[in-house]
Amino acid sequence: MTSPVLPSSGVLSPLFVRLEPGFWGDRVRLDNEVIIPHCLEWMEKEGWVGNFRGELPRRGREFSDSEIYKLLEAMAWAGHPGFEELAGFVVRAQEPDGYLNTRWSKARYTDLEWGHELYCYGHLLQAGVARLRTHGPDEFTEAVLRAADHVCEVFMEGTRTDGHPCLEMALVELYRSTGAERYLELARRLVERRGLPALGTIHFGPAYFQDDIPVRRARVLRGHAVRALYLASGAVDVAVETGDADLLATVEAQWERTVARRTHLTGGMGSRHADEAFGDDFELPPDRAYAETCAGIASIMLSHRLLLATGRARYADLAERTMYNVLATAVALDGHSFFYSNPLQVRVAAPAADGMVSHAAAASLRSAWFDVSCCPSNISRTLAALPAYLATTDAGGVRVHHYTPAEIRGAGMALRVETGYPWSGGVRVRVLEGGEGAVSLRVPAWAGGAGYSVHRAAPEAGPRSHAGPDAGPHDAGPHDAGSRRSGPHDAAGGARGLAGAGYLTLPGPWRPGDEISLDLPMAPRWTRPDHRADALRGTVAVERGPLVYCAESPGDRPPLAEIAVRQAPPAEHEAGGVVELEVEAELLTSKPDAWPYMSSPASAPGESTPLRLIPYHRWGNRGPATMRIWLPAAD
Amino acid sequence: MTSPVLPSSGVLSPLFVRLEPGFWGDRVRLDNEVIIPHCLEWMEKEGWVGNFRGELPRRGREFSDSEIYKLLEAMAWAGHPGFEELAGFVVRAQEPDGYLNTRWSKARYTDLEWGHELYCYGHLLQAGVARLRTHGPDEFTEAVLRAADHVCEVFMEGTRTDGHPCLEMALVELYRSTGAERYLELARRLVERRGLPALGTIHFGPAYFQDDIPVRRARVLRGHAVRALYLASGAVDVAVETGDADLLATVEAQWERTVARRTHLTGGMGSRHADEAFGDDFELPPDRAYAETCAGIASIMLSHRLLLATGRARYADLAERTMYNVLATAVALDGHSFFYSNPLQVRVAAPAADGMVSHAAAASLRSAWFDVSCCPSNISRTLAALPAYLATTDAGGVRVHHYTPAEIRGAGMALRVETGYPWSGGVRVRVLEGGEGAVSLRVPAWAGGAGYSVHRAAPEAGPRSHAGPDAGPHDAGPHDAGSRRSGPHDAAGGARGLAGAGYLTLPGPWRPGDEISLDLPMAPRWTRPDHRADALRGTVAVERGPLVYCAESPGDRPPLAEIAVRQAPPAEHEAGGVVELEVEAELLTSKPDAWPYMSSPASAPGESTPLRLIPYHRWGNRGPATMRIWLPAAD
Known part of the structure; x- marks a missing residue:
């Protein structure tokens, strides 16, 4: 099983589906064929790869190493043939004690507030996890483990952490891949340490990097949006692996309040350019929305983790919104340019800056590359791993959270999803290989009252005749204030009815040829903002x-x-x-x-x-x- | 005659009035008694004065010298006894060739984009002008002239300028005080040079420091608001002294468009925190309005210059709005804390940061001091010079632009203004010493239809009996679509009537004891924004x-x-x-x-x-x- 997030407990386990041509399948192919090569070319051109080869002077910002790691992660998920050469540069740049950073090797850990050293390790570890899960151990994953062990040695004791969260979730994931508990323990400590405080004074104040109060005491996400969302993701990972229900509930409450008060209609997060921060409650300017692409991706990561931990449809709802309206927006249709910021209004029809390195804050243009170029490689690794975000398995069977043409294998079954979504609302799930488990389909919050029908290929007696919806514990509630009920059985022993928002759960057993049709209502909707x-x-x-x-x-x-x-x-x-x-x-x-x-x-x-x-x-x-x-x- | 701005031509010449207790008189006294000492104390505490004494390590930002110069300017206008000691530190820090900067002496002019060296000279020269006009030549003004000559030598030829405009208007003013044409010529060249371009590439792009296009070709103010407004002020000064009607008309058009599209209700300018910039047309967020105090002051400086150059009431209207709603807002009632930014909405009731150095962007709090502390000393020098902003003289007589209890001497007359403005709308102008010239009173744009009456102490035959309003060429037009007319003569030979917005001009001669009463309508007004x-x-x-x-x-x-x-x-x-x-x-x-x-x-x-x-x-x-x-x- 392969996925960037593999919790050892929680309600749902991710599946890695096979995508077919369609909205997301096309974009994942675009990533493989265009975005990954595009990023590699620019990272070479800008000298960020050369930094690992020791080329002087070192080029790029203090966190440029992380871009190479994110690209390696993308290549690992995509099975890209360039992985080994690029990984080789990284492996050979590592110092004997495991330290690995092209900017700070002569001044290790002297600027934790802004240096991004642990942040870079975080992305290195995520790349290592991707390699372990798609290929298995090799010289790169050994280098990654050496780096992780070095970090554990230096940071296990003491009170320090990094200005940019990221390492927390990477350590948990490496623990999940290796079983080495020191990684989980360091992750736990980094999460708990923050806000005591753990960092020095900076211009923007401690909330910028969530060092104002401990994670457990915060009621809402605040400060730099990407930092806040990465930290919350790491906190969920720690909570799940340590069985810390309190911490999980705290992050859920933070998510809830953030979504209600600090999230743009697109799912974009962050309203301030100056410090790339959330801003105050209901500070949601459409024109100056920062809604950084990386914050959208980080929000998808957080919602996905909460979905796996709880099975609640609301998390998949927000992830879907953000996938279609931030992630898909951030990359041009041809895959060669990117938005860093995703405002909801642009007043000036500015010309494009084709082929040039842009300042990150040039918000209204897609650019080929940026001086701070975190977004393109983040898009790339996210698209490459997208097959792991769409469906899950659990004791009950298979759940499909997002609809795009794909083949899903889980709980012993194989399902084919056929759909023109998001353009049309019809989703057909065909059973290729049968099984006993239920098939659950998400009905988005905006789609309450969706029609569905089940067509059983060969009706038989017994439990099959009772086939019908079974509201799961996390559904959003009955449709139209009535209780959800199954529709009339059709001629072939199937059923039809209306499904409320949440999960429509259809119990097995399933046989090859069985079909489920879901019809999401696609009428355009007028939407109004909170006053x-x-x-x-x-x-x-x-x-x-x-x-x-x-x-x-x-x-x-x-x-x-x-x-x-x-x-x-x-x-x-x-x-x-x-x-x-x-x-x-x-x-x-x-x-x-x-x-x-x-x-x-x-x-x-x-x-x-x-x-x-x-x-x-x-x-x-x-x-x-x-x-x-x-x-x-x-x- | 004493004023920070003394054009050799133009429609109006400033008068320096004697303020009495009242809205502005109280604030000017607060400046003298509290704000000037407060600034001096903090500049000593932060080491910015010590930099001139050679204390090491040098402290403060690269532009901290300018704060001492602004304070010296304030002290000069206020006649503060601390001037000579502070000026002495500056004089003794000057190098033999006239160079003077505590930050860059070992790397002169190596970072014109961000170094602020010419900007600092600008404030030095303004302090020198204030000293010349209030005291006359001394060792400080000699040092200032040496510095100005040094700058002329280095920058007269070539294509370079400074990242922060300011020197332009200071050079023109020094020319006005000394007659040395090289100062005017360098100012002219600096204005023309900008935008060719004259500066290197920066993160925020060339519009940030108005180096995107030449001043003459720009249609609106843009980029960093203080920089844009200082540059425009310098361009007006150059235009006035060189008789460049084209350049003056260009800046007037820029002002017009900026006021219509990029100005907050308070008169505050600047909508973006990230680069302290204007932002796009109609980007006017109340919550994230930056509306920097220094931009408000710079806007008053620009409007004042345009008023002197053209005599148009609209410039005094905006200056008044900005004086009452930005300048007066930026300082606490006790004079010990200041707003850097002046937003129109604050959503979070944050505690104050009393007695601490704040980051400039902590917009919603008044602070005792800032790490970038341009605003307190700018407020101080502006209040100290405020008596020069209120009334003018011209061939026709005396104009009163702003109402506050004061004694005004000009055109051979002495007038006493008595008023409870801005709380009440009644303004009484009593003639203390008579003269032949007219007395003009500004009727603000919101006050069209103001009642007035003239009471002549001793009516006589001849021209006195015709006393009545005479609409000047720059009045905004007749009231109520009818033509303005004088009211009935009163028993003592005076007149009364209604005055439209603009200047109510009442011709002389005037005798001691004559009185003019103006009654501005003070009913609260509901105001709606452009769609x-x-x-x-x-x-x-x-x-x-x-x-x-x-x-x-x-x-x-x-x-x-x-x-x-x-x-x-x-x-x-x-x-x-x-x-x-x-x-x-x-x-x-x-x-x-x-x-x-x-x-x-x-x-x-x-x-x-x-x-x-x-x-x-x-x-x-x-x-x-x-x-x-x-x-x-x-x-």
Whole structure:
């Protein structure tokens, strides 16, 4: 079994599915064929690989080693042939006592606040885990273990930790792969140590790197979003492996409050550019949303861990939202450029910076590379491991959390998922190899009342005739205030009915040829913000299925500052397999430049115009444009 | 005549008035008695003065010398007795060739992008000008001239400039004080050189320091707000002294567009924390408004220069707004702490950081000092010079732009201004010494239709009987779509009438005992934002006179995230000479934490509650509180 996260306990265990062409299968192939080579080329060009070969002067930022490790992780999951050569450079750069860092070897651990040494080890260990699980031990994994042992020796005692969490979850995963308890113990200590405090004073204050209070006492995620989410992920890993129900419940509560108050509609997290931080409750500006790609990925990692630990559908709901609206957005359709930040509104149709290294904060452009280039390799490793995020097994059978064409093997069964999701809502699960376990399908929170039907290939007596939904303990509750009930049996002994949000659990046994059809309602939805989200007051957004839509205006024609939409049901248009939407808008007119605060409104409603909306993840692929997800509402 | 800005041409010449107790007189006295000593104490404590005495290691940021110069400028205007001792340290630190900088003497001009060497000279020269105009030549002003000559020698030829504009306007002012044309010529070259480009590549891109395009080609202020406003101020100075009407018109157009699209209701400028920059058009978040105190001061400097150059009331209008709502806000009532940033909304009632050095970006707290402490000394020098910002003289007579108790001498006349402004709208101007010239009084843009009356002490025949308003060329236009007309003559031969926004010009001659009364309408006003200001949609604000009001909620009770106000006329309450307002609000109720984007609103209007509003400049003086200027409107 292969996955970046393999808990030894918890409710669910991940499966590694075989993807077929479809929304995610296409992107995983893009990763293998384009993104991985693209990253390798840039890391060579920028000298970050050369740093491991001892080329001087050393190039790149203090954390550039981690990019090579993330790329190695991606290559391991993808089975990329370039792994061994690149890993070889790393192995040969290691010092005899296990220390490994191209920036700090002459000043080891002298700047834990900003040096990122343990952070780099974290990514090294994750690459080692991926190699162990896809290939088995080799010189690279031996080097990784030496590095891990070195870190244990230096950091097991004392009060210090790293400015950037990451090592915690990597150590737990290495423990899961090796059984060596010292790794788990160091991870546990690093989680507990933080906030006592464990780090020195910095410009942004201790909350920036979650050193303001201990993890156990925090009520919400705060400070630098990627740091906060990596730390929370590590805390879940420690909680699961040590059976620490308190710690798990604490992180669940932090997740809950963060999702309710500090998360953008896209699932993006982080509202501040200056310190890449969450910001205060309900500080959710669409234009200055930072919503760093790496924070989206880290959020998927955290939600996935909580899903495995608890089996609650809400975690898969947020992961899905973030996968479709942050992860898929962050990479261009051709795989050669990336968003670092994923704002929900862009006011200026700025030209692209093709082929150039961008400053990370140039938020509104996809760029080929960045001076701080954490995002491309993070996208790459996440897509490469994506087959491990979609389905799980447990004592009851198999659960499918995310729908994309794939073959799933687990609990002794083989299932084929056929779907045009996210463009259409129909999902067909065909049983290729049967088994006794249940098959559970997630009904997203927005899809309550989904129709389903079960077609049994060969009806028989006994338990088969009772086949029908069985609400699991973590379902979100019955649909339409009535209790969920199975529908009428069909001619072939199957059943049909309506499923509420949560998991639709269909008990086995299953035989080859059996089929389950789920029909998720895909009508576009008008979505309104909480009144406390000040920056969104008076606006509405459109969602359809798991996708958030946006208006993209090439050259800002029509001007997106001058529209207000009417909330009639949007029309659907299919264009090249993609569903676009159309709504009716009023074009407002503004007076000439004048003081913009006045006793009566300066704008007057003007002519009507149809406004095309496209899936947010597809914006920025057609040249300079303005964009907005939240659309001013015409009363 | 004494003023920080003394143009040799232009429409108006500044007067230095004698302030009496009142809104600004009290603050100028606070500066003299509290703020100047406070700054001196902190600059000694932090070692920034010691740097000039050669104490090692050198302390403070690369631009800390400029703080001493700004304080010297303040001391010069204020006639502070500590000037000579402090200036002596500076004089003795100068190198034989005129070079003077405690940070870069061993690496002169090696980092013009970030080194701030010319910026520091700029503030040195401004201090020298203040000393020349208030005292005359001495060893300090000689040192200043040596430094200026050194800079001319090094930078007159070539293409280089400084990352932070400031030297431009200082050179022009030194030219005005000395007549040495090389200073004006270097200023002109520095203004023209910028944007060709003149500086190297930085992280934030060239617009950060206005090196993206030449000043003459820019349509709007952009990038780092203080840098942009200092540069524009220098460009006006150059334009005025070289008779460059084109350049002046260009800066006027930049001001116009910036005020229409990139200025907060308070007059604050700058919407981004990361690079302290303006941000895009209509990017005006109340919560993350940066609105740096120094940018507010720089905006007053620019508007003042444009006022002197053109005589247009709009510039005095914005200066007044910024004086009352940024400058007055930035300093605590006791003069011992300061805002660096002046946001229009604060969501978290954070405790104060009394007596500690704060990071500049800790926006929501007044602090005693900052690691980047540009604001306190900038406030100090601005308050010390404030008597030069209030009234002007020109061929026609005297204009009064800002109302506060004062004695004004100009055009051979002496006038006493008596007023309770900004709390009450009545302004009485008494003629102490008569003259032939006109007296012009500014009627702010919000005060169109102000009543006035003229009482002549001893009516006589001839021109006196025709006394009445005479609309100047820069008035904003007639009131109520009718042409402005004088009112009926009163018993003593005076006149009364209504004055439109702009300047109410009352021709002389004037005799001792004559009186003019102006009655500015002080009813509270509901103000609505332009529909393009996305972050303000659905909100309203209350203004009264020149003051912007805010809700301040100690401990966030009532919770300012849960209110919506009804737009009935606010009630007024006087409390200790301060006018507070009360409006009616609905208290909304929120559901427990859940995903905050939904198909229907989660909040329900709840009970009504009165909501107290206080002048924005007074907030943050009563302990930890939340605050908001823009209030959600109850439909």
